[in-house]
Amino acid sequence: xxxxxxxxxxxxxxxxxxxxxxxxxxxxxxxxxxxxxxxxxxxxxxxxxxxxxxxxxxxxxxxxxxxxxxxxxxxxxxxxxxxxxxxxxxxxxxxxxxxxxxxxxxxxxxxxxxxxxxxxxxxxxxxxxxxxxxxxxxxxxxxxxxxxxxxxxxxxxxxxxxxxxxxxxxxxxxxxxxxxxxxxxxxxxxxxxxxxxxxxxxxxxxxxxxxxxxxxxxxxxxxxxxxxxxxxxxxxxxxxxxxxxxxxxxxxxxxxxxxxxxxxxx
Amino acid sequence: xxxxxxxxxxxxxxxxxxxxxxxxxxxxxxxxxxxxxxxxxxxxxxxxxxxxxxxxxxxxxxxxxxxxxxxxxxxxxxxxxxxxxxxxxxxxxxxxxxxxxxxxxxxxxxxxxxxxxxxxxxxxxxxxxxxxxxxxxxxxxxxxxxxxxxxxxxxxxxxxxxxxxxxxxxxxxxxxxxxxxxxxxxxxxxxxxxxxxxxxxxxxxxxxxxxxxxxxxxxxxxxxxxxxxxxxxxxxxxxxxxxxxxxxxxxxxxxxxxxxxxxxxxxxxxxxxxxxxxxxxxxxxxxxxxxxxxxxxxxxxxxxxxxxxxxxxxxxxxxxxxxxxxxxxx
Ligand SMILES: Cc1cc2nc3c(=O)[nH]c(=O)nc-3n(C[C@H](O)[C@H](O)[C@H](O)COP(=O)(O)OP(=O)(O)OC[C@H]3O[C@@H](n4cnc5c(N)ncnc54)[C@H](O)[C@@H]3O)c2cc1C
Numbered sequence: 001x002x003x004x005x006x007x008x009x010x011x012x013x014x015x016x017x018x019x020x021x022x023x024x025x026x027x028x029x030x031x032x033x034x035x036x037x038x039x040x041x042x043x044x045x046x047x048x049x050x051x052x053x054x055x056x057x058x059x060x061x062x063x064x065x066x067x068x069x070x071x072x073x074x075x076x077x078x079x080x081x082x083x084x085x086x087x088x089x090x091x092x093x094x095x096x097x098x099x100x101x102x103x104x105x106x107x108x109x110x111x112x113x114x115x116x117x118x119x120x121x122x123x124x125x126x127x128x129x130x131x132x133x134x135x136x137x138x139x140x141x142x143x144x145x146x147x148x149x150x151x152x153x154x155x156x157x158x159x160x161x162x163x164x165x166x167x168x169x170x171x172x173x174x175x176x177x178x179x180x181x182x183x184x185x186x187x188x189x190x191x192x193x194x195x196x197x198x199x200x201x202x203x204x205x206x207x208x209x210x211x212x213x214x215x216x217x218x219x220x221x222x223x224x225x226x227x228x229x230x231x232x233x234x235x236x237x238x239x240x241x242x243x244x245x246x247x248x249x250x251x252x253x254x255x256x257x258x259x260x261x262x263x264x265x266x
Numbered sequence: 267x268x269x270x271x272x273x274x275x276x277x278x279x280x281x282x283x284x285x286x287x288x289x290x291x292x293x294x295x296x297x298x299x300x301x302x303x304x305x306x307x308x309x310x311x312x313x314x315x316x317x318x319x320x321x322x323x324x325x326x327x328x329x330x331x332x333x334x335x336x337x338x339x340x341x342x343x344x345x346x347x348x349x350x351x352x353x354x355x356x357x358x359x360x361x362x363x364x365x366x367x368x369x370x371x372x373x374x375x376x377x378x379x380x381x382x383x384x385x386x387x388x389x390x391x392x393x394x395x396x397x398x399x400x401x402x403x404x405x406x407x408x409x410x411x412x413x414x415x416x417x418x419x420x421x422x423x424x425x426x427x428x429x430x431x432x433x434x435x436x437x438x439x440x441x442x443x444x445x446x447x448x449x450x451x452x453x454x455x456x457x458x459x460x461x462x463x464x465x466x467x468x469x470x471x472x473x474x475x476x477x478x479x480x481x482x483x484x485x486x487x488x489x490x491x492x493x494x495x496x497x498x499x500x501x502x503x504x505x506x507x508x509x510x511x512x513x514x515x516x517x518x519x520x521x522x523x524x525x526x527x528x529x530x531x532x533x534x535x536x537x538x539x540x541x542x543x544x545x546x547x548x549x550x551x552x553x554x555x556x557x558x559x560x561x562x563x564x565x566x567x568x569x570x571x572x573x574x575x576x577x578x579x580x581x582x583x584x585x586x587x588x589x590x591x592x593x594x595x596x
Contacts (some may be wrong), residue, residue, distance in 0.1 A: 011408075013408075013409060013528065013547055013548060036528075036529060037529060093384070094375070094385070094387075095378060095379065095384060095385065098375075098379070099379075121408075121409065121528055121529070122407065122408050123407055124387070124388065124406075124407055124408070124409075125386075125387035125388070126371050126375075126387060126388075127371075127374075127375040127378075127385060127387055128375075129375075130343070130371075130372055130375035130376050131375045131376070131378065131379050133376065134347070134375065134376040134377075134378075134379035134380060135379055139344065139457065139459045139460045140343060140344070140372075140376070142343070142368065142371070142372040143368055143372075145522075156463065158466065159368075160368075160522075160523060161368040161369075162367060162368060162473075162474045162476055162477060163467075163472075163473065163474045163477075164465050164466060164467050164468060164473070165465065165466040165467075165468065166340075166462070166464075166465055166466075167462075167463040167464050167465070167466065168342075168460060168461065168462055168463060169460070169461040169463055170459060170460055170461075171459040171460075179522070180522055180525070180529050180530070181521075181522040181523070221384070222378075222382075222383060222384025222385075222418050222420070222421040223384040223385070223386055223403075223416050223417070223418050224416065224417050224418070224419060225414050225415070225416050226415050226416065226417050227414070227415035228412050228413070228414050228415075229412070229413045229415075230411065230412055230413070231406070231410070231411075231412075231413050233410070233550065233554050233572075233573055234572050234573060235559065235572070235573050235574060235575050236572060237559075237571075237574050237575035237576045237577060238575075238576055238577070239561075239566070239571050239574070239576075239577035239578070239579060240577070240578060240579070241566075241578075241579045241580065242578050242579065242580030242581075242584065242585050243579075243580060245584075247580075248580060248584050248585055248588050249588060251578045251580060251585065252578075252585065252588045252589045252592050253592070254576075255560065255576060255578060255589065256589075256592060256593075258560075258575075258576045259537070259560075262537075262558050264480070264504075264536060264537045264558065265504065265593075
C-alpha cells in the first residue's frame with residue numbers, strides 16, 4: 001500500500017491571542033506547524049502502513065522552511081518527503097496549488113491512496129483535496145470519518161455529511177480527505193526524529209516537473225485576493241452575575257427577557 | 267467572452283429541495299439584477315417533482331436546468347461533476363454559486379478544475395464590482411480572524427461556495443414565470459469506479475448542528491459526560507441541537523460531529539449558547555458569526571464574554587437548572 005500525503009505548513013494558532021482592545025488576532029511570533037487537520041491524514045496513513053506495509057511519501061509546496069513540516073511527518077512514521085519550492089510558486093491559489101501537487105504526485109507515481117486533511121486551518125478552503133482528485137481523475141471521498149474496509153482493489157469508507165454518514169466504495173487508486181474523527185495523531189518517536197533529521201529531502205522546482213511558469217504562482221491563479229480586513233468580533237454585551245439563589249433567578253429572568261426581545265423565544 | 271448569467275446549484279435530498287437552495291436564489295437574484303442578467307438554477311438528482319422546480323422559479327429563478335434520472339439518485343461527486351461540467355460548457359454562465367455544505371464543497375472544486383475556473387470557498391458576502399462587473403467574493407479565513415476580498419478577474423465562470431444559514435430564503439411569488447430546461451441524461455456521466463452503499467444515522471443526538479437555528483454547546487466546565495444531560499434538555503426546550511468544545515469531544519462527552527470550532531464545524535445559528543466554554547480563539551472560529559451569542563461561565567474573565575451579546579457569570583450547575591425550570595413554567 002503506497003500512500004502519498006500532501007500536507008501544508010500553517011502558522012500555529014495554539015498560542016495566538018486576541019487583542020482585547022481591537023478584537024483582532026495577535027499573530028506575532030506564531031511558529032509554523034503542520035496543518036493540524038493534516039495530522040489525521042498522516043496518522044491514518046501510518047496506521048494503514050503498519051497493517052499492510054508499503055511506503056508513505058509526504059509532499060508539500062511552500063517556502064524552503066516548509067521542509068520542517070515534512071521532517072515532522074517523517075518523525076511520526078512517514079518514509080519520504082518531497083518539497084516543492086521556488087519563487088515561481090509564490091501566490092498560488094488552490095487551483096494552481098492542486099495542479100502542482102497533482103503533477104508532483106504523477107512524478108512520484110506508483111501509489112494506491114492519496115490522503116489529505118479536510119482543509120487547512122489558515123486558508124480554510126478545503127478545496128485542494130477535491131481538486132487534486134479532479135486533476136488526477138481519482139475516485140474521491142471527502143470528509144472521510146472511517147475506513148471500513150480496504151484492499152488492493154477497493155476501499156469502503158464512511159464520510160461525515162450534515163445529517164448522517166454516507167458509505168461509499170471507491171476503486172483504487174483513490175483519494176480521501178479525512179476529518180478528525182478518523183484517528184488520533186501520534187507523537188513523533190525518538191527513532192523517527194533521528195531518521196527525520198538525517199533524511200535527504202529533494203526540492204522540486206517547476207523544471208523538475210516540466211511545468212510552464214505561466215500556469216504557476218499568482219500569474220497562473222484564477223483567483224486574486226484584492227483586500228484583507230480584520231473584522232470586529234467583540235460584542236461586549238451585558239454580563240450579569242449569578243452568585244447566589246436570588247441573583248441566579250434574576251439573571252435567568254434577564255436572560256429570558258433578552259431572548260424574548262430578540263424573538264428567540266415567545 | 268460570451269459567458270452570461272448567474273447560476274445557483276440547488277441541493278436536494280431524494281428529490282426534496284433543501285433550504286440552502288432558496289438562500290442561494292436570494293444571493294443569485296441580487297447578483298443577476300445588478301448585472302441585468304438572468305438567474306438560473308441547476309438541479310441534479312432523481313424524483314425531483316414539478317412542484318420543486320416550480321418553487322425555484324417562484325423564488326427567483328428565470329430558468330431551471332433539470333437533470334432528473336435514477337442514475338443520479340445519490341450525490342456521487344464524479345457523476346455530478348460531469349453533469350455540471352457539461353452544462354457549464356454548453357450554456358456558459360458567468361457566475362456559478364453553490365452552498366458551502368459538504369455537497370457544495372465537494373462538488374465545486376471538482377468542477378472548477380474541469381472547467382478551468384476560479385473558485386472561492388465559503389463566502390459570507392457576494393457583490394458585483396461596479397465598472398468591471400466582476401464578482402466580489404468576501405470570505406473569512408484564519409479562523410475568522412481576517413476577511414479576504416477575492417476576485418476572479420479573467421477566467422469564467424466565476425465560482426463560489428457560500429456559507430449557508432446567513433441570509434433569508436428568497437421570497438415566494440407564485441406569479442413568477444420561468445423556463446424549465448430538461449437535460450437529457452448521459453450514461454457517460456456515471457463513474458463506475460464509485461458506488462454509493464448507503465447511509466448510517468448517527469446514534470443519539472441530532473448531528474446537523476450547521477442546519478440548526480439554536481445551538482447549545484457545552485465545554486470543559488461541565489466536568490463530566492452525564493452533565494451534558496442538562497445541555498441536551500436546554501437544547502430540546504429551545505428547539506435546538508447540542509454542540510461541544512473540543513475539550514468536551516476529546517474527553518468523550520460528545521461525539522466529534524458535535525464539535526464547534528477550527529477543527530470542527532462552523533455554525534451560524536440565530537442563537538448560540540456557550541455553557542462552561544472559555545472562548546478560545548479556536549472555538550470562536552466556529553461560532554462567532556452566530557446572530558446572537560449567550561455565554562454562561564463561572565469565570566468573569568473568560569474571553570467568551572467578549573464576543574457574547576449576553577452573559578451570566580455563574581455556576582452552570584446552578585444557572586442551567588434554574589433556566590430549565592423557568593422555561594418549563596413558560
Ligand atoms: C489546532 C487546534 C485546533 C483546535 N480546534 C478546536 C475546535 O475546533 N473547537 C474547540 O472548541 N477547541 C479547539 N481547540 C482547543 C482550544 O484551544 C481550547 O483548548 C478549547 O476550546 C477549550 O475548551 P473549553 O473552553 O470547553 O474548555 P476549558 O478551557 O477547560 O474551559 C472550561 C471553561 O469552563 C468554565 N467553567 C468551569 N467550571 C464551570 C462551572 N461550574 N460553570 C460554568 N463555567 C465553568 C471555566 O471558567 C472555563 O472558562 C483547538 C486547538 C488547537 C491548537
